[in-house]
Structure formats: structure tokens, C-alpha cells
Amino acid sequence: MKKFECTIKDEVGIHARPAGLLVKEAKKYESKITVTKDGKSAEATKLMALMGLGVKCGETVEVAVEGADEETAYEGIKTFFETNL
Amino acid sequence: MLKLSGKVVYKGIVVGPVALLKKDDQQVKRTKITDADAELARLGKAGEQAQAQLQKLYDKAVKEVGEASAAIFEVHQMMLEDDDYLDAIHNMIRTEMVNAEYAVAVTGDNFSEMFANMDDDYMKARAADVKDISNRLVRNLMGQEDVDLTDMEPSIIVADDLSPSETVQMDKKKILAFVTVHGSSNSHTAILARMMNIPALIGVPLNLDEVYTGMKAVVDGLNGEVIFDPSEEICAEAEVRVGEEQEKLKLLQTLKGKDNVTLFGKTIDIYANIGSVSDVGYVLENDAGGIGLFRSEFLYLGRDNFPTEEEQFQAYRQVVQMMAGKKVVIRTLDIGADKQVDYFNLGKEDNPAMGYRAIRICLKQPDIFKTQLRALFRAAMYGNLSIMYPMITSVEEVKKIYEVVAQVRAELDEQQIPYKVPEQGIMIETPAAVMVSDELAEIVDFFSIGTNDLTQYTLAVDRQNAKLDDFYNPHHKAILRMIQMVADNAHKCGKWVGICGELGADLELTEEFLRMGIDELSVAPSMVLKVRKAVREADV
Numbered sequence: 001m002k003k004f005e006c007t008i009k010d011e012v013g014i015h016a017r018p019a020g021l022l023v024k025e026a027k028k029y030e031s032k033i034t035v036t037k038d039g040k041s042a043e044a045t046k047l048m049a050l051m052g053l054g055v056k057c058g059e060t061v062e063v064a065v066e067g068a069d070e071e072t073a074y075e076g077i078k079t080f081f082e083t084n085l
Numbered sequence: 086m087l088k089l090s091g092k093v094v095y096k097g098i099v100v101g102p103v104a105l106l107k108k109d110d111q112q113v114k115r116t117k118i119t120d121a122d123a124e125l126a127r128l129g130k131a132g133e134q135a136q137a138q139l140q141k142l143y144d145k146a147v148k149e150v151g152e153a154s155a156a157i158f159e160v161h162q163m164m165l166e167d168d169d170y171l172d173a174i175h176n177m178i179r180t181e182m183v184n185a186e187y188a189v190a191v192t193g194d195n196f197s198e199m200f201a202n203m204d205d206d207y208m209k210a211r212a213a214d215v216k217d218i219s220n221r222l223v224r225n226l227m228g229q230e231d232v233d234l235t236d237m238e239p240s241i242i243v244a245d246d247l248s249p250s251e252t253v254q255m256d257k258k259k260i261l262a263f264v265t266v267h268g269s270s271n272s273h274t275a276i277l278a279r280m281m282n283i284p285a286l287i288g289v290p291l292n293l294d295e296v297y298t299g300m301k302a303v304v305d306g307l308n309g310e311v312i313f314d315p316s317e318e319i320c321a322e323a324e325v326r327v328g329e330e331q332e333k334l335k336l337l338q339t340l341k342g343k344d345n346v347t348l349f350g351k352t353i354d355i356y357a358n359i360g361s362v363s364d365v366g367y368v369l370e371n372d373a374g375g376i377g378l379f380r381s382e383f384l385y386l387g388r389d390n391f392p393t394e395e396e397q398f399q400a401y402r403q404v405v406q407m408m409a410g411k412k413v414v415i416r417t418l419d420i421g422a423d424k425q426v427d428y429f430n431l432g433k434e435d436n437p438a439m440g441y442r443a444i445r446i447c448l449k450q451p452d453i454f455k456t457q458l459r460a461l462f463r464a465a466m467y468g469n470l471s472i473m474y475p476m477i478t479s480v481e482e483v484k485k486i487y488e489v490v491a492q493v494r495a496e497l498d499e500q501q502i503p504y505k506v507p508e509q510g511i512m513i514e515t516p517a518a519v520m521v522s523d524e525l526a527e528i529v530d531f532f533s534i535g536t537n538d539l540t541q542y543t544l545a546v547d548r549q550n551a552k553l554d555d556f557y558n559p560h561h562k563a564i565l566r567m568i569q570m571v572a573d574n575a576h577k578c579g580k581w582v583g584i585c586g587e588l589g590a591d592l593e594l595t596e597e598f599l600r601m602g603i604d605e606l607s608v609a610p611s612m613v614l615k616v617r618k619a620v621r622e623a624d625v
Binding site: 013020023045046047048052056 | 156157159160163164166167168169170196199200203204205207208211214215390393
């Protein structure tokens with residue numbers, strides 16, 4: 001399992017559209033990708049759960065990647081967070 | 086054949102099919118099923134249908150309002166594919182053996198409840214999205230038609246009444262006429278009809294159950310009549326008159342490119358009133374000299390969160406660039422009263438026309454105001470932009486606005502963002518502003534008289550109340566004397582004065598306005614050439 005932390009820079013946090021893009025990105029990989037904030041987790045492939053975390057601008061989330069393609073998934077998802085969120 | 090009369094808001098005559106806009110009452114009943122697989126298959130089909138509908142809406146929105154605003158439909162598509170949401174529905178169908186409509190409705194309520202309970206306003210607003218997709222699924226399951234105007238052939242829109250956000254969503258090219266049961270001559274349907282040269286009848290005592298989509302109708306905006314299911318004779322006669330009207334319009338077109346000058350050489354500017362970026366086309370088509378009133382509310386309506394500075398900046402910049410150096414007067418936010426927006430959380434008021442609206446919101450919630458001012462100041466770099474503040478009643482209010490302006494300038498300076506402070510004027514639409522217009526003229530760059538509100542406040546007549554239409558007399562001497570007073574006070578200080586209310590397009594008064602020395606009339610795009618004709622024939 002590989003993990004990274006990321007502080008959200010997007011003005012409105014992980015709102016609907018970026019969450020949707022994240023779901024699209026996460027579905028590309030076999031690995032299970034989990035986003036955690038304050039002990040609450042959501043799978044990155046589940047839009048409403050992800051939005052349900054209510055991540056705001058300036059908050060930090062932990063992203064965990066686990067599975068067969070975790071190397072490529074880790075890189076892909078990390079880049080996604082850095083550029084889009 | 087069914088013949089009814091109504092009040093005319095825009096003259097003209099058309100023959101065409103009816104498109105009935107009816108708000109469905111979605112009543113979902115719980116029924117027991119025996120075949121869960123068949124129910125899931127129905128659900129699957131409804132989902133596919135929904136995806137296709139949303140794709141169409143997305144494509145249309147991208148073309149008309151840009152990708153950023155269209156994204157909401159893409160999000161709806163993704164929500165419909167959400168595993169948790171679908172699992173919950175599937176589960177319920179299988180374990181409780183209930184119909185798909187019921188399972189969708191209950192699940193939709195549960196999920197939207199989850200968003201509604203979050204402590205973030207943005208996420209709270211997402212509850213509406215979940216409801217929306219669930220309603221869409223239920224509609225598809227029940228075989229109800231989506232109120233979708235994208236595929237509609239050009240039609241006569243028949244409805245109870247239309248809200249501003251509904252009119253925003255319509256493809257204006259597909260509307261032949263409006264026929265509504267409610268609405269007053271100052272409602273949004275009416276304003277839209279005048280904007281687009283579309284015949285419109287309001288207050289038509291129609292039972293919506295008696296008409297249906299696809300039915301033929303004649304809207305005769307000259308006689309104030311609508312005839313559903315007309316006889317062939319009436320149709321043929323109407324077609325002839327449609328042709329005659331088109332001839333008259335062609336004659337008006339010959340006035341394009343001509344000056345707005347009277348027989349005695351007096352000139353006046355004729356500008357246009359618009360409500361969205363896409364209306365700029367109508368402005369240019371009708372040869373207006375500029376935009377005298379750009380209602381910025383469109384940026385705030387029909388959505389569920391505040392427009393960002395960037396979105397606003399792009400819209401303003403686009404308009405001033407399209408107008409290529411011609412004047413564009415943008416009115417700051419005029420929400421409240423008859424224009425309600427959920428995410429402003431304004432609350433119910435007993436007397437909204439005299440309530441928390443327009444500049445009052447901006448001064449009480451300066452963050453909203455500052456975002457708009459920043460966008461406007463930045464866009465002013467790209468063309469001839471002026472700002473106009475609505476609902477002013479005193480010199481003190483203007484001074485308070487200038488304090489906010491100073492803060493915005495300081496912030497932009499500090500961030501080294503390029504901007505320009507444009508010409509700043511005010512709407513004169515309260516009797517109070519009229520009475521102190523001598524003092525106001527000293528501190529603003531121009532006046533624009535909003536005759537709709539000025540009439541309503543002066544005559545104490547609620548313009549949303551159709552019963553009072555007979556008492557709403559904008560030709561009242563009190564109003565005309567006020568206009569004269571405002572014009573004189575503006576000119577004493579060397580400032581210009583315009584009229585941007587409906588009265589500006591009143592051809593019976595054009596000559597009088599010229600005599601009063603009004604510098605500019607801002608009218609619906611469809612009225613520009615008609616007013617020009619009146620000016621050129623004026624004996625002043």
C-alpha cells in the first residue's frame with residue numbers, strides 16, 4: 001500500500017466537478033483508492049461518498065492506494081491531486 | 086376551436102404548434118412487484134435514457150453558456166452512475182420487492198438528506214442535484230416527458246407562468262410566442278418577449294388541461310387573442326397577416342445605419358437593454374448605439390452557488406469586446422424582490438419590493454459586491470464599460486459604495502492586477518433619489534431613470550399584481566415631472582441622463598423626452614429601430 005497527503009487548494013474544496021473528474025481518474029486503475037479526512041473515508045470511485053466527505057479548501061486529506069497496479073495508480077492519482085485539487 | 090383573450094405584452098401574430106410547459110406533480114406510489122429482474126431492467130433503461138437526456142443538455146449548454154456552466158450536467162451523469170446510489174436502489178428493489186419508482190424516490194430522498202445536513206453551503210446545495218437526478222429517473226420510469234425544449238420545433242409556449250430561471254434555459258430561437266395564464270405586463274415573460282420581438286399574451290383564462298403539445302394555435306397579439314385548434318379559414322387569414330407584419334418589419338430595417346436625429350437636427354442616443362451575453366446578437370442586429378442596461382442578474386440566476394470573479398470577468402469582458410468600443414452600462418446585482426435566488430438565503434418578506442434587494446444586499450454583504458466590482462474593474466480594460474448602481478435613495482449610500490470601491494482598488498493594486506475604474510452612475514428609481522438628484526448629480530457620472538420601479542414606488546402600485554395593471558399609469562404627470570427634474574439636475578452638473586425603463590420605448594413619449602433633453606433612451610433591442618423612426622419623425 002502506498003500513501004500520500006495532500007492539502008486542497010481549490011477554492012470550493014472537493015466539490016462536484018473535481019470529485020467527478022477524480023472518479024473518472026480512479027476508475028482507470030485496478031487498485032483500491034481511498035480518500036480519508038478526519039477519520040472518515042470514501043472510495044475514490046464513489047462520487048457521492050467522496051462529496052460526502054465535505055473536503056474544503058485548505059484541509060488535508062490522506063490518499064491510500066492498494067492493489068495490483070499501485071505504482072502507476074499512485075503516480076497517476078498523485079499528479080491528479082496536485083494539478084486539479 | 087377555443088378562442089380566449091389576454092393582455093398583450095408584445096404585438097405580433099404567429100401561427101404554429103403549441104408546446105405545453107406543465108409542472109408535473111410527481112406522486113410516487115409504493116407497489117409490490119413479483120419479478121425483481123424485470124424491475125431492474127426497467128431501471129436500467131430509465132438510466133440509459135437519463136444519460137442520453139443529460140448528454141443533450143450538456144451539449145446545448147456548452148454551446149450557449151460555456152463549458153464551466155455546462156459541467157453541472159456532466160456531474161448529474163456521474164451521479165447517476167454512482168455505485169452507492171445505484172446499490173441502494175437495487176437493494177431496495179430486491180429485498181423489499183418494491184417498484185423502481187418508489188426505490189428511486191426513497192433513495193433520492195436519503196442521499197439528498199445527507200447533503201442537506203452537511204455544514205457546507207456548497208454541499209448543502211448539492212441536495213438539489215440528487216433530487217433532480219432522482220426525479221429524472223422517476224419521470225423516465227413513469228414514461229413522463231422531460232420538459233425538454235432542445236428538440237422542440239419552433240413553438241408557441243403555453244404555461245401557467247414562467248420563472249426567470251426557466252426562461253434562461255430556453256432556446257430563444259425556438260419560441261414563436263408566449264401564452265401564460267398568470268404574469269403581469271412587467272413579469273419576466275413579458276420582458277423576454279419584448280427582448281426577442283415575440284408576440285406574448287398574459288393573463289389568458291386558460292385551463293391547461295384543454296390544450297396539449299403539438300396542437301395548432303394562432304396567437305394574435307394585435308387583437309389580444311389566442312385561438313387553439315383554429316379553423317382553416319382563420320389559419321389562412323392569420324397567415325396573410327403574418328406576411329403583412331413581416332413587410333412592416335422589413336421597412337424598419339431600412340432605418341439601420343441611419344442617425345437618431347429629429348427633423349430639427351436634435352440628436353439622442355438609442356441603446357439597448359439586455360439580460361445575458363447571448364442577447365448581444367440582438368443588440369447588433371438592431372443597430373443599437375450601445376448597451377444602456379445590462380442586467381447582471383443572469384450570472385446569478387438559474388444556478389445554485391455564487392458565480393466566481395473569473396466567470397463574471399469573462400462574461401463582462403466578452404460583452405464589451407463584442408460591442409467594440411460602444412458603451413456598455415452594466416448594472417450591479419439587482420437580486421431580491423421579484424428575482425429570488427435560493428443560495429442567497431434571503432428569506433421571505435412581506436413586502437419584497439421595498440425589502441432587502443439590489444444595492445442593499447451589496448452594502449450589507451460586501452463580499453458579494455466586491456467580487457462583482459473586481460470583475461467589472463478588470464473587464465473595463467477591454468472596452469467602453471460603465472457601472473450603474475441600482476435602488477439608490479441617498480447620497481450616503483453612494484458614499485458607502487465609493488468606500489467599497491476604494492477597498493477593491495487597494496486590493497487590486499496590492500495584487501498588481503490590471504484594472505480601470507470605469508464611469509460610475511446610478512439608477513434613479515426611487516422618489517427619494519429624484520428629490521435629492523441635485524446632490525447626487527455632483528458625485529456620480531450619470532443617471533439612468535428606471536421608470537418601472539419609479540412608477541411603482543411613486544404611484545404605490547405593486548407591479549407584480551396583475552389586478553393593478555389598470556392603476557399602473559407611467560404617463561402620470563408625477564412621473565413625467567420627476568423625469569424633467571432629474572434631467573435638469575443632471576445637466577446642471579454637466580452629467581448625462583438616460584431612461585432605461587419600459588417607458589423609454591413608449592413611442593407616445595419619444596417627442597416629449599427629446600424636449601426634456603434626455604440624452605439616451607435604452608430600450609429592448611426589438612424597439613431600437615421603432616424608437617429611431619419616432620425620433621426621425623419628431624417635431625422637436
